[in-house]
Amino acid sequence: MPTTDPHTSGAAGTALRVCPLCEATCGLTLTIEGSRVTGARGDRDDVFSKGFICPKGASFGALDADPDRLRTPLVRKDGELREATWDEAFDAVAAGIRPVVERHGPHAVGILLGNPNVHTMAGALYPPVLLAGLGSRSLFTASTLDQMPKHVSSGLLYGDANAIPVPDLDHTDHLLLIGANPLESNGSLCTAPDFPGKLRALKARGGTLTVVDPRRTRTAKLADRHVAIRPGTDALLLAAMVNVLCEERLIELGELAPHVQDVDEVAAAVREFTPEAAADACDVPADTIRTLARELAAAPTAAVYGRIGSCTVPHGTLASWLVDVLNILTGNLDRPGGALFPQSATDRTPRPAGPGHGFRLGRWNSRVSGHPEAKGELPMAVLAEEIDTATAEGSPVRAVICVAANPVLSAPDGDRLDKALGSLDFMVSVDPYLNETSRHADVVLPPPPPSQSAHFDFAFNTLAVRNQVRYNRAAVPLESGRMAETEILARLVLAATGMHGADPSAVDAMVIDTTLAKAVKEPHSPVHGRDPKELAAQLTGDNGPERRLDMMLRIGPYGDGFGTREDGLTLEKLLAHPHGIDLGPLRPRLPQPLKTRSGRIELLPEPIVGDLPRLRAALRERPAGLVLVGRRHLRSNNSWMHNVPALTGGSNRCTLHVHPHDAERLGLGDGAPVRVKGAGGSVTAPVEITDSVRPGVVSLPHGWGHDRPGTRMNHAATDPGVNVNQLLDGSLLDPLSGTAVLNGVPVELLPATAP
Numbered sequence: 001m002p003t004t005d006p007h008t009s010g011a012a013g014t015a016l017r018v019c020p021l022c023e024a025t026c027g028l029t030l031t032i033e034g035s036r037v038t039g040a041r042g043d044r045d046d047v048f049s050k051g052f053i054c055p056k057g058a059s060f061g062a063l064d065a066d067p068d069r070l071r072t073p074l075v076r077k078d079g080e081l082r083e084a085t086w087d088e089a090f091d092a093v094a095a096g097i098r099p100v101v102e103r104h105g106p107h108a109v110g111i112l113l114g115n116p117n118v119h120t121m122a123g124a125l126y127p128p129v130l131l132a133g134l135g136s137r138s139l140f141t142a143s144t145l146d147q148m149p150k151h152v153s154s155g156l157l158y159g160d161a162n163a164i165p166v167p168d169l170d171h172t173d174h175l176l177l178i179g180a181n182p183l184e185s186n187g188s189l190c191t192a193p194d195f196p197g198k199l200r201a202l203k204a205r206g207g208t209l210t211v212v213d214p215r216r217t218r219t220a221k222l223a224d225r226h227v228a229i230r231p232g233t234d235a236l237l238l239a240a241m242v243n244v245l246c247e248e249r250l251i252e253l254g255e256l257a258p259h260v261q262d263v264d265e266v267a268a269a270v271r272e273f274t275p276e277a278a279a280d281a282c283d284v285p286a287d288t289i290r291t292l293a294r295e296l297a298a299a300p301t302a303a304v305y306g307r308i309g310s311c312t313v314p315h316g317t318l319a320s321w322l323v324d325v326l327n328i329l330t331g332n333l334d335r336p337g338g339a340l341f342p343q344s345a346t347d348r349t350p351r352p353a354g355p356g357h358g359f360r361l362g363r364w365n366s367r368v369s370g371h372p373e374a375k376g377e378l379p380m381a382v383l384a385e386e387i388d389t390a391t392a393e394g395s396p397v398r399a400v401i402c403v404a405a406n407p408v409l410s411a412p413d414g415d416r417l418d419k420a421l422g423s424l425d426f427m428v429s430v431d432p433y434l435n436e437t438s439r440h441a442d443v444v445l446p447p448p449p450p451s452q453s454a455h456f457d458f459a460f461n462t463l464a465v466r467n468q469v470r471y472n473r474a475a476v477p478l479e480s481g482r483m484a485e486t487e488i489l490a491r492l493v494l495a496a497t498g499m500h501g502a503d504p505s506a507v508d509a510m511v512i513d514t515t516l517a518k519a520v521k522e523p524h525s526p527v528h529g530r531d532p533k534e535l536a537a538q539l540t541g542d543n544g545p546e547r548r549l550d551m552m553l554r555i556g557p558y559g560d561g562f563g564t565r566e567d568g569l570t571l572e573k574l575l576a577h578p579h580g581i582d583l584g585p586l587r588p589r590l591p592q593p594l595k596t597r598s599g600r601i602e603l604l605p606e607p608i609v610g611d612l613p614r615l616r617a618a619l620r621e622r623p624a625g626l627v628l629v630g631r632r633h634l635r636s637n638n639s640w641m642h643n644v645p646a647l648t649g650g651s652n653r654c655t656l657h658v659h660p661h662d663a664e665r666l667g668l669g670d671g672a673p674v675r676v677k678g679a680g681g682s683v684t685a686p687v688e689i690t691d692s693v694r695p696g697v698v699s700l701p702h703g704w705g706h707d708r709p710g711t712r713m714n715h716a717a718t719d720p721g722v723n724v725n726q727l728l729d730g731s732l733l734d735p736l737s738g739t740a741v742l743n744g745v746p747v748e749l750l751p752a753t754a755p
Helices: 060-064 086-104 115-119 121-125 127-134 148-158 195-204 218-222 234-247 254-259 263-269 275-282 286-298 316-329 380-388 414-422 485-496 505-519 532-538 544-554 571-575 606-618 660-666 714-718
Strands: 012-018 027-033 036-042 074-077 080-083 109-113 139-141 174-178 208-212 225-227 303-306 399-403 426-430 443-445 466-469 581-585 627-629 656-658 673-678 681-689 697-699 748-751
Touching (some): 027 060, 036 060, 086 109, 086 426, 115 121, 121 485, 121 544, 148 316, 174 234, 174 286, 208 286, 234 263, 234 275, 380 414, 426 485, 485 544, 505 532, 660 681
Parallel strands (some): 109 139, 109 399, 174 208, 174 303, 208 225, 627 697
Antiparallel strands (some): 027 036, 074 443
16 A cells, blocks of 8 residues: 555655566555656565566556556447447447347357456456356457466366466476576466576576577576477477386386376377487487486476477477476476475365366367367467358357457457457457457447556466465556446446346355355355355455455465454455565475366376377478567567557567578578568568577567557557467467467568568
8 A cells, every 4th residue: 555645636655566567476666646656666575576576567657657548438339439438338338249149149259358367356356257147158368379288288187277386496406498488478377576586596506497499588598408499399309208207217206106197108108209209300319308307307306397388389288288297207296396286365265185077178169160168268269260150050259248358469360350350240348458459349448557456366376486465455546537447347247148237246246145155065164054144244345356355365275264263364464464475385285286086196188198199290290491489578468568668679679580590591681671471471570680599490579560550559550560470370279278379380481672
């Protein structure tokens, strides 16, 4: 909370705020003058980040005050988006969504969720209610452009798609990173403020850092060993490492042994993936593969960590599975210094260990191409065909509810999706910008800037390298004429589900009543057998979202159990600790997190067995020409930060990285334009000659292409860059997770005369 009241004219003060601009969740101290954020620095007393800050956090005020942020709703009238009142906007939403549901059924309404949802309280609390209320199976999220392989592999191994182990960065002796560049990304599916500092500390204490990446990234430059693998062959390398562990009898399960099944079956499944068989495909010497496996097995503690570079490839789920198989077979899963399961303060009360319902894929399929759902989602890459293609199976998607997503830039073949969105009967976007996607909406509902919203990290605390809990109320009051994002989404739920006009607080009340009614029936719950109405009456908080947070904290693993544990967490206790509460280091938790039908780690699930022949075939595949990979910039996060001048320019530029040997062979000059052609189309970008990419590989960053008409992102439009995903036609997907193949795709470079 502010140290002085900055809300009167001319007053100045500070306010604490967890940064919402990447997954590191660093604590900030904001300088407030009047109602403006005029500065941001790291909060040295934050229990988690301890003062660390990156350029994105330092630019909090500039992003918060971006003049292009929408301040009032927009409603399309006579073909044009015009400013409207909130009541007019929600009237239009109800009038647009409900006829589609009544005429075509709930599946004709597509729900699109972008990654900013996991950075806000509203994005965590209300989309699940919207989905349940609508009953639509047409859910598309950024996960199938990023992390879904890890969810699927965790679901198959552990029975829970959200049970994702993270490396114990503060204590490990040996860290193997594959397809990850945390010095630029600050970490992903591993919430760790000052990830770079943790890697340097690992080396300072005598540990070993190995990086597997086709690019010599900043992280690779820090490593003891950089393995410049051929893009897309991550799963082959990992399978060969597992083969070495099995053939050389280096498996040591340790305390995991009672909790693991199918070890011998895994050994048989990887028998063909010898280092010699994989070496040529990966372009990594067999001796190097053996060394990687032996060092992993010999280290006192070790962890393998794979991220987006190993997920967004043809065998993303297999690679994600093999990361965990290596951690398991070396005895490094669920032990300090290895990879452990975090325990968030808002997790449900841990149930007793034992068999669960398990995890299933393909409970339904996409209507056109028949892609199986994963974790309730369909591939974002097939959204366009689900809109623009008629089949005998059900109705096409005729309406879209888009919350903080920009798939025209982030999904393959944005040109086709651009046209498809323009053909909808109705579209509503919750977005602060009129961007490449929201420009198609019939209604745009703009959330307020981050400083005017409360903040709690529901998702990232389940992935944090240390258990902790922090909550910030809004740093400045809600500006006149704006609506809180929580109220926007609550009203959206009501308008879309036939309850338009009801009090938005009814959404929170319904969730509280439903959750407590279930909790009192669970024998392992601290409130078992109690009166849910009596419990609801005890909840504190200034509004519905805070009451929901109080409820989740109190029935969570560290909670007070509504009075049954005197020292437990409540919202009031959390508010009394503005820099957060440290809940301690990650601890071994098995077998409690397991929800498989066997109650054990099912090391070789049937869907994995079914996909291994495809990986065996990849042993014989070689790229015919150049292949494309993406890259991450420290001062960027996908497409939603390019409108902030402080976060663009310098190294954060949309250039095509080309190795000097390839540039000489193709006659390319540094800075000269070149046309890059792929299966989905072509783009023209300036060449940047660098040996940071291996020969045969070119690299373009993700999230650019801000040159479409009808947007209002003026700074981004001054240097729009090109949309790398336009090079893809959307046909290449990891079959188990439905994740788009964004890395290791073939491209051709052609002469160009203009950028």
